[in-house]
Amino acid sequence: MLLVHIFYLVLVKSIFVHSESFTSTTHLTHLFNTEVELSKQLQSYLKVEYERLDRIEKFLDVIKDEIRQAQGKEEIYFGNPVNAHLFIKHLTVDWYGIEEIVFDDTSKTMADNYLFPSYEDYTGSAVALMRLQDTYKLNTSEVANGEISTNYKSRKLSALECYDLGRIAYTNGDYYHTLMWMQEALDHLDKEVNNTSPSRVDILDHLAFSTSQQGNHEHALVLTKEILRIAPDHVRAGSNKIYYEDLIQKKILNGNSDSSDFKSTPTIKKMDNINIKNQRPRDYLDERExxxxxxxxxxxxxxxxxxxxxxxxxxxxxxxxxxxxxxxxxxxxxxxxxxxxxxxxxxxxxxxxxxxxxxxxxxxxxxxxxxxxxxxxxxxxxxxxxxxxxxxxxxxxxxxxxxxxxxxxxxxxxxxxxxxxxxxxxxxxxxxxxxxxxxxxxxxxxxxxxxxxxxxxxxxxxxxxxxxxxxxxxxxxxxxxxxxxxxxxxxxxxxxxxxxxxxxxxxxxxxxxxxxxxxxx
Known part of the structure; x- marks a missing residue:
């Protein structure tokens, strides 16, 4: 009888173990799909995390370079208005982008214990740069290429930094300076290989509208055609092309245009024969000049x-x-x-x-x-x-x-x-x-x-x-x-x-x- 019980227990245990082994294998087969998906999700997470860390590292490199140049000679460094503007930019709009992707305790510690300039300080420093351009008749390229002083040096501005200056002028309805800085951004863009540069289409879009506001409709048409060559489905450019062509046609009919045939508008690479007007607007101060x-x-x-x-x-x-x-x-x-x-x-x-x-x-x-x-x-x-x-x-x-x-x-x-x-x-x-x-x-x-x-x-x-x-x-x-x-x-x-x-x-x-x-x- 004892042997029967022992045999019965061994049989039950054998069945249970076999059943458990079978069940685990089935589950593992299904769970393997989970591991495959987990691998994909972690890869995506790491890609985002690497991109986040890369952005932080690039920002860190920028401010470390600035610290290296300015430390111990702050008055000389910030005595150049370009350096001062870029410094304010780093601690405002550039930091805003980084603040969103760092840990909350880091941004809170900085906000609670240290002073930061305001966005108005940033836009104010940009307007100040343009004021200096006007007062001292500085060429935009001189400012952008760091050539306004040999003793108080500044680095060359990137296409994106020129674009940002143009954007501030554009937002203020200052098409005179927008035209200058967007053209400078375009010139710098052609010389840069940088994935952080602004879109050529964005620059051309701002440039076209600003130059049209200054009365250069032929120039605006050239720029708009260039936008459509790059982005044929650009809706606003398509509408603007028709608008500018209509304006130019009316000028010709009224005898107010230098061009004899608006269809012969040159390409962006051949604009030497276009007289681009960029008149500084009069302001409230009669004695300004x-x-x-x-x-x-x-x-x-x-x-x-x-x-x-x-x-x-x-x-x-x-x-x-x-x-x-x-x-x-x-x-x-x-x-x-x-x-x-x-x-x-x-x-x-x-x-x-x-x-x-x-x-x-x-x-x-x-x-x-x-x-x-x-x-x-x-x-x-x-x-x-x-x-x-x-x-x-x-x-x-x-x-x-x-x-x-x-x-x-x-x-x-x-x-x-x-x-x-x-x-x-x-x-x-x-x-x-x-x-x-x-x-x-x-x-x-x-x-x-x-x-x-x-x-x-x-x-x-x-x-x-x-x-x-x-x-x-x-x-x-x-x-x-x-x-x-x-x-x-x-x-x-x-x-x-x-x-x-x-x-x-x-x-x-x-x-x-x-x-x-x-x-x-």
């Missing part, structure tokens, strides 16, 4: 008769502060009378002023950072106030605090008056000290190129010289405003510009600068 012309000059635009009135001298005013070290006074302009005082502030004092101002700066609309410093902030500030009082013979008791300004990429201040006009009755009412009688402007840095202070009505041009200061009266002795003092800070082309403004008010000057009944005295 004169202002920019003065910025491009190396000195004041005054005739020899006026120059003969100018002089240099040592000024001490019998003031104890100046007896042993009189001010080195140079008259730069006769109308309005503008004096330049050389070597007014020492380099060590300038550094102290910058160090105090830097943590306090706030950004305003003129692409410059500003801070206000009081005499109590440092003996250096108080000493400068005493010097200004000694040289000008005017009281500092009602003067404004020292305004420190640092001009950024293409930093400028457009033509303005420092005094309040009669229509601006409450302009300085909070000071309770009357109008701004005079201005003392201290230059706290040299500027490699640009950044001059220009006086538009009379052709004055003052180049920043570290440690020097300019002084002028905004009001006549009668209290009437002197409209010849209208001035501007030219855009900084190359370098870094720091200035200190001290505005001196009327109250307290009654016995220091006596009033005159002559309104123009």
């Amino acid at each position: 004169k202002y920019e012309q003065l910025c491009r000059q190396n000195g004041s635009s005054i005739n020899t008769k006026r120059q003969a009135k100018l002089f240099c001298r040592y000024r001490h005013n019998n003031h104890p502060y100046l007896i042993l070290r009189p001010a080195k006074e140079e008259q730069l302009l006769d109308e309005p009378v503008i004096y330049l005082y050389h070597d007014t502030v020492r380099d060590n004092d300038i550094q102290v002023i910058k160090d105090i101002a830097l943590p306090r700066v706030s950004i305003n609309e003129s692409i410059r950072d500003t801070a206000w410093l009081r005499n109590e902030d440092s003996p250096v500030i108080a000493r400068l106030s005493r010097l200004i009082e000694a040289v000008t013979n005017l009281s500092m008791a009602t003067a404004e605090d020292l305004q420190i300004a640092n001009y950024g990429v293409g930093g400028h201040y457009e033509p303005h008056f420092d005094f309040a006009r009669k229509t601006e009755k409450d302009a300085f009412s909070s000071f309770g000290a009357g109008n701004r009688m005079a201005t003392w402007l201290t230059y706290l840095s040299d500027v490699e190129k640009g950044g001059a202070t220009v006086f538009i009505p009379t052709g004055g041009h003052v180049k920043p010289e570290k440690g020097s200061a300019v002084f002028w009266y905004n009001l006549y002795a009668s209290g009437e405003g002197d409209y010849n003092t209208r001035h501007a800070a030219c855009p900084v082309l190359i370098g870094n510009k720091w200035v200190g403004n001290k505005w001196i008010h009327e109250r307290g000057q009654e016995f220091r600068r006596r009033c005159s009944l002559d309104p123009m005295a």
Whole structure:
């Protein structure tokens, strides 16, 4: 009986094992398909992951190269506006693309603990580059190829970077600069072998619309035909081709076209006979042309008769502060009378002023950072106030605090008056000290190129010289405003510009600068 039980158990176990083995083999056969699919999914995942890591690595290489070039010589590196623009671009639009694909804790750590520029800073730096182009009549190729300075070098822009500048201009409705930068992008594209370059069709599309907005319909038709040659199914280009042909035909019928037959429009490779117009639009500032012309000059635009009135001298005013070290006074302009005082502030004092101002700066609309410093902030500030009082013979008791300004990429201040006009009755009412009688402007840095202070009505041009200061009266002795003092800070082309403004008010000057009944005295 025991043997029967043992036989039965062995038989059952044998059947169970055979059944299990059969079941496992069947399952494994089916599961093999799972493994095949898992392999495919992991390969796809790795491909995406490698692409993600490749994007991060390329971005890392770009910023590491930038760090290598800039570290230890930041002021020189960022003194080139192209470098400054690219730097802002890396920390805005380029970083936005990377931020989306890095781990959340990385992007959160950076956002919580470090400052980043805004998108407006990025577009503002692009507009500043274009402002520099206009003011100093820079060729687009000069800017794009890093040829605007030998001392403050920048690298050559890629087709994509030129395209991005064109896109910003395009978005702003600025077809004048769009045409320049899209053409530059096209030129660079032909020389690049780079899968990150923009599409040729995209460039041509922007270029065609912009040139048509500038009245170049024949040129727009050539570009549109090129788009259709590359992408025959491009819907917008197809519609635009008909539109441009119709426009050109109407011009011919009305006798307003230089072309005798619109069907003979040349190809994109043979456009030498097309006269491409790209007129800079007029803006709100009537004196823009004169202002920019003065910025491009190396000195004041005054005739020899006026120059003969100018002089240099040592000024001490019998003031104890100046007896042993009189001010080195140079008259730069006769109308309005503008004096330049050389070597007014020492380099060590300038550094102290910058160090105090830097943590306090706030950004305003003129692409410059500003801070206000009081005499109590440092003996250096108080000493400068005493010097200004000694040289000008005017009281500092009602003067404004020292305004420190640092001009950024293409930093400028457009033509303005420092005094309040009669229509601006409450302009300085909070000071309770009357109008701004005079201005003392201290230059706290040299500027490699640009950044001059220009006086538009009379052709004055003052180049920043570290440690020097300019002084002028905004009001006549009668209290009437002197409209010849209208001035501007030219855009900084190359370098870094720091200035200190001290505005001196009327109250307290009654016995220091006596009033005159002559309104123009």
